[in-house]
Amino acid sequence: MDLSRRHFIETGIGAGLVTSLGACVSAQSVPAASAKPGMPDWHLGYRSAPANGFDPAAMKLAFGKPPADLNGSLYRNGPAQMQYGDDYASHWFDGDGLIHRIAIEDGQAVHQARFAETKKRREEQAAGKFLAPGFGTLGDESFSVEGPDDVNAANTSVLVVNGELLALWEAGSAFAMDAETLQTKGPKTWRNDLKGMPFLAHPKVEPDGRVWNLAVGGEQVGIYRIGKAGQLEDFGMVNIGRAAYIHDWTMTDRHLVILVQPWINESMRPPVVAGFEWQPQHGLQMLIVDKDDFTQQRWAQAPARMFFHTGSGWEDSDGTIKFDVVLYKEPILGVGGGAAEIRGEWAGSAADENGMLTQVVIPPKGDARLIESGIVGEFPQVDPRIRGQKRRLTALTSAPAIDRPGTTAVTVHDWQTGISDSFDFEQSRMVEEFLFVPKTTGSTDAESWLIGTVLNLKAGVTEVCVFDAAHVSDGPVCIWQADYSWPLGFHGTWA
Numbered sequence: 001m002d003l004s005r006r007h008f009i010e011t012g013i014g015a016g017l018v019t020s021l022g023a024c025v026s027a028q029s030v031p032a033a034s035a036k037p038g039m040p041d042w043h044l045g046y047r048s049a050p051a052n053g054f055d056p057a058a059m060k061l062a063f064g065k066p067p068a069d070l071n072g073s074l075y076r077n078g079p080a081q082m083q084y085g086d087d088y089a090s091h092w093f094d095g096d097g098l099i100h101r102i103a104i105e106d107g108q109a110v111h112q113a114r115f116a117e118t119k120k121r122r123e124e125q126a127a128g129k130f131l132a133p134g135f136g137t138l139g140d141e142s143f144s145v146e147g148p149d150d151v152n153a154a155n156t157s158v159l160v161v162n163g164e165l166l167a168l169w170e171a172g173s174a175f176a177m178d179a180e181t182l183q184t185k186g187p188k189t190w191r192n193d194l195k196g197m198p199f200l201a202h203p204k205v206e207p208d209g210r211v212w213n214l215a216v217g218g219e220q221v222g223i224y225r226i227g228k229a230g231q232l233e234d235f236g237m238v239n240i241g242r243a244a245y246i247h248d249w250t251m252t253d254r255h256l257v258i259l260v261q262p263w264i265n266e267s268m269r270p271p272v273v274a275g276f277e278w279q280p281q282h283g284l285q286m287l288i289v290d291k292d293d294f295t296q297q298r299w300a301q302a303p304a305r306m307f308f309h310t311g312s313g314w315e316d317s318d319g320t321i322k323f324d325v326v327l328y329k330e331p332i333l334g335v336g337g338g339a340a341e342i343r344g345e346w347a348g349s350a351a352d353e354n355g356m357l358t359q360v361v362i363p364p365k366g367d368a369r370l371i372e373s374g375i376v377g378e379f380p381q382v383d384p385r386i387r388g389q390k391r392r393l394t395a396l397t398s399a400p401a402i403d404r405p406g407t408t409a410v411t412v413h414d415w416q417t418g419i420s421d422s423f424d425f426e427q428s429r430m431v432e433e434f435l436f437v438p439k440t441t442g443s444t445d446a447e448s449w450l451i452g453t454v455l456n457l458k459a460g461v462t463e464v465c466v467f468d469a470a471h472v473s474d475g476p477v478c479i480w481q482a483d484y485s486w487p488l489g490f491h492g493t494w495a
């Protein structure tokens with residue numbers, strides 16, 4: 001096992017950064033003029049958060065009536081250090097992770113946030129400039145890198161296992177955080193011989209609380225199986241044949257499905273993104289792995305597509321696997337990395353740059369079929385009670401804004417009827433990921449609340465919105481509003 005670990009440390013994305021630092025120069029510099037007044041209002045979403053985050057502050061109820069059974073915490077994560085002086089972050093994926101908690105109890109919502117205190121953040125804060133290499137950042141040669149966690153931004157998602165809050169990145173360890181105060185505890189080690197092993201930002205939690213996740217290092221992929229009490233039950237390895245970009249994956253109740261997209265890393269030099277090549281001749285391949293025996297594998301093939309996020313999968317009685325995913329015709333965002341948006345620039349996007357919510361159908365034998373929903377969007381989410389099982393609904397952000405980045409609507413798509421239900425905030429708000437929160441009555445995915453954050457551009461503040469998953473087009477059930485805004489993030493979880 002130690003050999004495998006060393007493989008990851010030495011050949012993984014983080015280590016690619018280690019071996020090539022000699023060629024590095026300082027972070028991208030941009031003209032100071034773009035930081036001057038006159039920034040578009042949507043640039044609020046890409047502005048740095050205060051260095052100390054946000055102390056707990058009550059949000060005001062701006063609309064509606066909070067559901068009586070909605071009690072818990074919405075945790076979210078996202079890059080929130082976008083600028084030092086006149087230097088802007090070179091890539092959205094490289095900003096330091098700001099971990100939010102919106103605690104909701106008895107109709108009251110309280111927001112707080114803290115940065116994950118990583119080595120990268122500590123040293124860059126002390127220097128007052130970007131130093132670490134990253135996914136889209138070359139880095140400064142003064143920054144020492146001995147392993148992936150030295151460049152860990154802990155900025156992508158969050159997971160709560162047995163009450164422990166983890167801030168997730170994808171090329172290094174999860175970072176343990178205090179679930180109440182959001183203070184950083186440090187990198188999570190699942191087992192001594194797995195110290196520093198990557199832990200993807202898209203773990204999958206079974207309805208009974210067991211967690212599955214991947215460790216990606218080139219063509220080698222590690223598989224974590226974690227019990228609901230937080231103990232590592234198993235760790236195995238599979239080989240996917242090429243160093244594909246793997247940000248997310250999916251599973252059914254019996255199988256893991258690892259999507260090997262034809263966006264291949266041919267060079268591990270920083271910035272990592274520059275080493276990826278689009279090789280559509282390979283198509284989108286899928287490795288299906290038996291959860292009970294990782295050596296039991298089969299491959300399926302689909303046309304070439306790029307993706308970031310899946311919804312979830314299930315298996316029909318004849319072994320047909322179905323899952324949903326937002327598919328792109330070619331690599332997007334990862335390439336440009338939102339660098340222009342961080343500087344307040346927006347050149348627009350072509351229709352074919354948008355992702356389409358798609359169902360992938362893998363028959364027991366033969367090639368996979370792609371069934372497009374017609375919905376352009378991102379951040380697909382499903383009901384956690386039935387993850388891995390047959391279900392009807394997927395929620396996602398949708399309706400790309402016309403004259404700015406981001407989306408304006410929340411949509412729920414019903415795979416059984418083919419009907420979608422949407423609420424469009426139109427140009428006033430930027431919509432982020434919405435999560436299913438099961439109602440305390442009922443058991444179907446329609447019997448859920450949807451909770452998520454939106455950036456209200458007119459008021460210049462961030463809001464937490466709740467919808468009834470069965471009646472999204474009726475509009476929000478309630479909206480809590482902060483007195484301030486915080487930068488757009490990536491993913492969250494409800495606990």
Ligand SMILES: [Fe+2]
Pocket residue numbers: 156201202247248308309490491
């Ligand atoms: Fe993601």
